[in-house]
Amino acid sequence: SPVVPLILGCLAAGDGCPRRGPLMAPPPGCSANVPFTALEALTLIVRILGADVGDLSGDDVDPLAVTSAAPAGSVAEALRSQDAVLTVVDLMNRYLPVFERQQEQHLRLEALRALLLQLSVPPPGAESPWWVEGDIGHGGRGDNRRRLVDMTIYMLRHVNDELGFRSKIAALRCLHCLAFLSPDCRAHAMQVGCAELVAAVLR
Secondary structure, eight states, rough: OHHHHHHHHHHHTTTOOOOGGGGGGGOTTTOSOOOSSSHHHHHHHHHHHHHHTTOTTHHHHHHHHSSSOTTOOHHHHHHSSHHOOOHHHHHHHTHHHHHHHHOHHHHHHHHHHHHHHHHOOTTSSOOOOOOOOOTTOOOTHHHHHHHHHHHHHHHHHHSTTTTGGGHHHHHHHHHHHHHHHHHHHHHHHHTHHHHHHHHHHHH
């Protein structure tokens, strides 16, 4: 399907972000011009993954209680791939100076919603997400796991009570998913002061 490379290309376009892999290549017959803004591309991710779990907004889904796995080869499965998740993280990283000025609040919220739906815990028996350790002591993808934790903590630390606390709630739920499934993510979060931060946020 050309949908996923089109969406990821829109998120990466114009910001000097190198294309990461096959999913980032323009679909056959499509030009390099992008038809969507970053906000629109993020909203497409939220709508597609939200439909997959029964919550189009991404605000009400319980990411730890997903009852069905996306079919193999589906658009939803591709949008939870390593390329897709790291493209959203890259976008958030590029916009950090803007977010720190408390600008583009809707873009930040939509990025956190997209990331939350990408990190949703699969139902029992389904294949584990790419960022979860495959075996005890397995160190592959450790850098990317730490990137996910660091970005989510950074967002939580700098987000205000904007948009009815929705951005803050989405960041907390992203952290919950990471800590719930991955011992490496949980350990790294504790090392960088996540417990104290969460306690302060919840006061």
